Amino acid sequence: MKKSIKKITTLTLAIIFIMTLTLNIAMAAEENIIIYIEVPEEWNEPSLWAWSEDGTNAYDAWPGEKLIKDTTNEGWYYQYVPSWVSSVIVNANEGTVQTTELKTESKDIWVVVTGPEEADVSHDQMTEGALPEGVEMITVNAYVPDEWAMPHLWAWSAPDGTNAFANWPGQELEQSADGWYSFKVPAWVNSVIVNGNLGEVQTTDVSIEAKDVWLVIEGSEDISVSYEKPVIETPADEMITIHAKTPSDWILPSLWAWSAPDGTNVFPNWPGQELELDGEWYAFSVPKWVNSIILNGNVGAVQTSDISIEAKDVWVIVTDSETYEVFYEAPEVGSKENDSTEIESTNDKETNLEETKEEKSNTAVYIFIGVLVVALLGSGFYIQNKKKSDK
DSSP, X not given: OHHHHHHHHHHHHHHHHHHHHHHHHHHHXXXXXXXXXXXXTTOOSOXXXXXXXXXXXXXXXXXXXXXXXXXXXXXXXXEEEETTOOEEEEEETTTTEEOOOXXXXXXXXXXXXXXXXXXXXXXXXXXXXXXXXXXXXXXXXXXXXXXXXXXXXXXXXXXXXXXXXXXXXXXXXXXXXXXXXXXXXXXXXXXXXXXXXXXXXXXXXXXXOSSOEEEEEEETTEEEEESSOOOOOOOGGGEEEEEEEOOTTOOSOEEEEEETTTTEESSSSTTOEEOEEETTEEEEEEETTOOEEEEEETTTTEEOOOEEOOSSOEEXXXXXXXXXXXXXXXXXXXXXXXXXXXXXXXXXXXXXXXXXXXXXXXXXXXXXXXXXXXXXXXXXXXXXXXXHXXX
């Protein structure tokens, strides 16, 4: 009997192992999905913006990832995205034209864009031939000295020496508003050089792993390597403070901030930074390059529309999702409609004022009655005394 139990247990464990292995293989196969796109001729350099149901973005900044031209299917572009992506927007002309939100259902899709906010989506293959193989890419990010003009990236695989770019100094890096330069390279790249001034200044060879990397460059041989984006301290004179008053039913008010039109975000994920209460205002400081914000509450469930701001301290009073006021000097009186505390305080003051008025009125009546009584008594006493003296 014991042997039978042992055999059954062994068989069960084997089945579980096979099922787990099969599931892992299936999950690995579904790690990415392909988005195929056909755009109008006037849509130049089309890009893809992608995100999940919980608001996690696939890319760091708008307009997202540039699409790859399919040389075997004229007019079509494609891009691979993680399978958790549930929604995409196709855009072009540096993000100035775009579609509406398109649902992927976490499957390969083919999108025919006929105009701004107009697109047809199909899960049936609309291109000919086999799907292109996905090449895993990583992003090399670099923060370089101010005197390094037009920074470029040179990248290769060591020790075999396969280069990612044809000629030195390599690929010019793309700058974002927060000061970082970046470019994507194949994941087989394990060595890079960042250079500037058309190759006249450069780093030494930098070894990297097959994942997104951030290089903070202080000099040719002074380079720090990180696989998580480091915080670069922004000087106080390059910061502005966003002050906000939001409706009382907006729980945990938060700030989303970015630079338009390049789309560089201050915060990695929606709904952004939870605001801190500073006296009667919520507040948070952001770099001066921020020119667009959204105030939101209830973990992003309610929000304003995009709010354009100038590069200076700003005060925003939000009445509701569609109504707000912007000031560049602190307003003397807050919005009573939005600040329940202030409303309650004002109501209390009005109640106290009415009570004071009533008390004063009652006191006046009492004083009047008192004076009248004294006057009457005094008159009586005077008459009585007069009568006595007459006697």
